[in-house]
Amino acid sequence: MPDAGPKSEPIVEVAGLRKVFGEHVAVDDVSFTVEAGSSLAIVGESGSGKTTVARMLSGLERPTAGTIRVCGRDRSRPVRRAAERRRRARELQIVFQDPYTSLDPREEVGDGLLELLALHQSERPREWRQERLMEMAELVGLDERHLRSRPGELSGGQRQRITIARALVSEPRIVILDESLASLDVSLQAQILNLLGDIREETGITYILISHDLAVVLQLATETLVMKDGRIVESGRTVDVLHSPEHPYTKLLCDSVPRRGWKPERALQGAESN
Numbered sequence: 433m434p435d436a437g438p439k440s441e442p443i444v445e446v447a448g449l450r451k452v453f454g455e456h457v458a459v460d461d462v463s464f465t466v467e468a469g470s471s472l473a474i475v476g477e478s479g480s481g482k483t484t485v486a487r488m489l490s491g492l493e494r495p496t497a498g499t500i501r502v503c504g505r506d507r508s509r510p511v512r513r514a515a516e517r518r519r520r521a522r523e524l525q526i527v528f529q530d531p532y533t534s535l536d537p538r539e540e541v542g543d544g545l546l547e548l549l550a551l552h553q554s555e556r557p558r559e560w561r562q563e564r565l566m567e568m569a570e571l572v573g574l575d576e577r578h579l580r581s582r583p584g585e586l587s588g589g590q591r592q593r594i595t596i597a598r599a600l601v602s603e604p605r606i607v608i609l610d611e612s613l614a615s616l617d618v619s620l621q622a623q624i625l626n627l628l629g630d631i632r633e634e635t636g637i638t639y640i641l642i643s644h645d646l647a648v649v650l651q652l653a654t655e656t657l658v659m660k661d662g663r664i665v666e667s668g669r670t671v672d673v674l675h676s677p678e679h680p681y682t683k684l685l686c687d688s689v690p691r692r693g694w695k696p697e698r699a700l701q702g703a704e705s706n
């Protein structure tokens with residue numbers, strides 16, 4: 433999709449979102465919108481509620497209060513019908529932190545991908561799906577040997593790439609990446625980041641990126657939210673939030689980037705020229 437221009441419809445709208453587990457308020461009055469084709473990063477310390485927000489967006493967790501609209505449709509209630517579930521899967525996919533939970537340990541990962549293709553692309557002929565499988569594998573840097581492996585026979589990074597391919601199979605409008613790149617080495621991370629950028633240019637896909645790695649955030653996310661104790665403490669354009677943080681917590685976060693050779697100025701120049 434070509435550049436949608438500055439004023440496009442929000443593809444995700446969240447208002448007054450709240451989640452309480454027992455006595456603990458995990459997410460408290462969270463509101464934000466995401467424009468179609470843009471990408472939003474959610475950053476913040478461990479336990480600040482990032483994954484809980486992502487799980488509510490994907491329908492895995494029911495909000496205690498608040499509303500969620502994705503692609504213009506309300507998602508505050510769980511789905512019952514399979515057709516509706518499939519439609520939602522084509523709207524939004526989530527790639528989890530831990531790839532073990534989303535892969536069947538007994539199944540060759542290529543077969544698993546083909547099953548998903550059959551589910552979401554049922555109208556396409558088998559040859560198309562087989563070809564698409566190879567394309568998807570190539571996209572994330574895996575070969576036929578990997579496709580014939582079971583999850584337990586792959587490395588952590590290879591498994592993570594399989595889950596990214598699985599998320600893209602349904603050609604979703606939105607993909608949530610929850611620490612999905614953290615287990616990859618730097619060169620592979622760069623490769624996947626470039627790939628995600630290319631996919632965005634080609635398809636106008638929207639990303640929601642949860643990451644502790646501010647360099648990754650700078651490269652992929654146009655907007656950034658900072659969460660602390662279940663609340664949004666700061667938000668805005670990524671370059672603004674990370675370059676001149678206003679909230680003391682964001683300042684702390686930017687100062688404590690655990691990366692050697694971290695040069696905010698240099699990274700920001702790169703981001704601004706994007």
Ligand SMILES: Nc1ncnc2c1ncn2[C@@H]1O[C@H](COP(=O)(O)OP(=O)(O)OP(=O)(O)O)[C@@H](O)[C@H]1O
Binds near residue numbers: 456458482
């Ligand atoms: N199913 C659950 N039951 C009870 N408490 C939960 C549940 N899921 C999350 N929590 C609590 O909610 C809070 C937010 O958790 P969440 O997983 O959203 O944090 P996070 O920001 O993703 O952290 P991290 O960066 O470590 O992944 C935590 O205090 C956590 O213990």
Ligand SMILES: [Mg+2]
Binds near residue numbers: 482483484529610
């Ligand atoms: Mg998390």
